[in-house]
Amino acid sequence: MPRALGVDFGTSNTSAAWADAGIPRLIELEPGRTSIPTAVFLDFGSGEMLFGEAAVAALVEGREGRFLRALKRVLGSALMRERRQLLNRRMTLVELVGEVLALVKARAEAATGERFDAVLAGRPVRFQEDPARDAQAAVDLGEAYRLAGFSSVDWLAEPEAAALAAGVEDGVGLVVDVGGGTSDFTLFRAQGGVPRTILSRGVRVGGTDADRAVSLSRVMPRLGYGGLLRAELGSDLHAAPQAPFQDMATWEKIGFLQTPQMAREAARWVRLADRPELFERFRTLLDNQLGFDVAFAVEAGKIAANGGAATVDLGELEPGLSVPLDAGDLNRDLAPLADRVVEAAAETLAAAGTDPAEVTHIVYVGGSSLLGAIRTRIEALCPAAQPIETAAFTAVAEGLARATA
Known part of the structure; x- marks a missing residue:
């Protein structure tokens, strides 16, 4: 069976991890960094594509080129399939994302000395609100992974991966994963440190x-x-x-x-x-x-x-x-967004027939889960729950690695 790499290709940040003899290990995609910006800079001077911190640095330095961020938000739209001039050739954004993921694969292999032919890819519960565009987004990203050199592509919902990394021994947990592009929720029950997903929901609202x-x-x-x-x-x-x-x-x-x-x-x-x-x-x-x-x-x-x-x-x-x-x-500016996030969390509990008072743990994931406007509302929804602080930008990747073990 081919060795699998866990990849969390996020709207704002990207991380990767693998199971080393059954132990999940985050991978440094850049020196000293296990989470890097999902940012691309097309350098007109050198003709090269820069990714991560190098892309942000090129923008800050004022180099001539084109900067792109939040490409994950474009998945499922017609823009992904439009062929456009990018550096010295015409290509689609699907192909561009494929080149980005190929860099992630190459860096992971260089850092670990392993070859990763398979990927367990994190995905939001819903990329898009529209079902057809949501399905197309998965097609777009799956094609990009295959263009990157992965022969096998499997998926795991990001909040379900985070539940695996949360470390809840026993009780009912709610993952609140507020990333750059989506907010995703997984209700789970843990027994003996093993979480079992009850229900997952998501909305296209994020940082x-x-x-x-x-x-x-x-x-x-x-x-x-x-x-x-x-x-x-x-x-x-x-x-x-x-x-x-x-x-x-x-x-x-x-x-x-x-x-x-x-x-x-x-x-x-x-x-x-x-x-x-x-x-x-x-x-x-x-x-x-x-x-x-x-x-x-x-x-x-x-x-x-x-x-x-x-x-x-x-x-x-x-x-x-x-x-x-x-x-x-x-808080005033973010009130409508925060209301939508907590409304989606409440809908997740209601759909599972779970009273908010039954939730014993809230697992926060994603950089925007740190926002006070969101935290206060979530904690008011589940006042008896113990907050679990995860590594906001790498919990999903760690959970993906656990799932491949």
Whole structure:
């Protein structure tokens, strides 16, 4: 039987693990790092594809190229099959993800000295809300794994993998896995340290949606979002288009928005704007390809505000420009998202016929499960449950390795 690699290809981060003589071991995909950003940089100068921290570093250094993040959110959409010019050849995003996964495979084999012909791949309970797109997303990712060189591809729902790594000896547990792109839940019963899945559910709401909410509420209005434009003829005012700002606040769409056509449209807005200084910032963002820099600043501000007063530093866009953000602001911005997460958790319990009072353990997984807006609601839903803190970014990979043992 071929040796299997457990891979958690996430919206924001990627990790891998294997069972070494039955013992799950996380793999350093980069020196000292068992979890790396799911980020790609296509370097126009060298013609190479960079992945992980190297991709983020290339963006920060201002190298000429194209940065892509949150590719997992695009799975199942028509964009995955469109052939486009990427570096020196035309390829689809399925093929690009395949090259990324081939890098993960190669790094795992180099780190362990093993050959991995099979993969146990983590997947959300639902990639997409629409059943047809959800099924297509699994087809897309499965094809990418095969292009990466895996002859056998099997799946395990990410929260079910996390349950295997949670270490709950006895009781009823609820995995709350709030990742970058989805929120997934597994209700399980553990006896003698062995968890048995009762039911899994998922919704397409995650940390990238949290970033989007903060950006649209706090940052994009300072770039013209919600502003007014004069008519080309006459003095009438009308609302500026909202879709470009909404796309610029959405991780998976930023890389497709920074185009010459969009830059020309932004220049027209500056000319017609009631407050041109705001739209000038949006034009500067496009001209200097700073969309991802702003997105990273929003993400950093969100994380900092979860612990108290913070700012979103927009100095890359305009010297001295920043936006205050404290825990109260963050909780207000994230309230609709947090409500949807806890609603999905409650639906999971109801579908299983389990009273929230019966839950003895809450297992938190995924970086966005650390957000206070989500934690307070989940703990109010299951007040008697003991919180279990896992390694937020690697618990799924560890569970996948356990499942291959």
